[in-house]
Amino acid sequence: MSKPIILIVDDEHDSADLLGMLLEMHFPDAGFFVAYGGREALDHATSQRPVAAVLDLEMPGMNGESLAHALRQKFVDRPPLLIALSGNVLLLSQIRANGAFDHHLSKPADTDALVHLLREQLAS
Template identity: 30%
Template sequence: MKILIVDDSRFTQKIEGNLLKKNMPNSEIYYASNGEEGLEKYKELEPDFAIIDLLMPGMSGLELIKKIKEYDEKATLIVVSADVQEKVREEVDSLGTNGFINKPLNEEKVAEILKCVGV
């Protein structure tokens, strides 16, 4: 299973990647540090699902979600963000994402992600 993590924090990428690898040892984890790179890697890799942060420099996570959905309307996208405003959650839901998980990620939240993507 190919997983793309899009987050501008290398530290967060490492934590999320390690937690996912621990729960899905046969998965291939790829990383992007901003929305532009995330879109490029999504098109190149066509991952089984992507985990996207909302607050990033340049192209935001919301904009990235819109662009990925234009490219692949069946894309499986999970938002992992510290932004917990109800308005933001509603916008994310309206874009057709598969889940919204609050940062920081932990074992319990990884189980939630796996449930969201049907693993």
């Protein structure tokens, strides 16, 4: 059986890489794919379906909200757990009601909350 894939997307390379390393320590039995843009993430998700995705909202090109909608359309039968992550709390509150994301977290990420959400998803 293959490892469950967790997708991490942020145009800030250091933030994305650091979050990926941090989560790998908590979930050694999961696979991680770190992408630095929405299009790259969507292309990867096409070849390896993620069970969860942590998406930065403000990225050039395909932003996190557009990516979340695209992932929901691609995996209508069973979409991944979608977690919005942004330092823009106003934007987070604006998108809360649109249904694109399952959870909304502000940067810097509350690691315990993020780990808890991912642990629940991986257990189901």
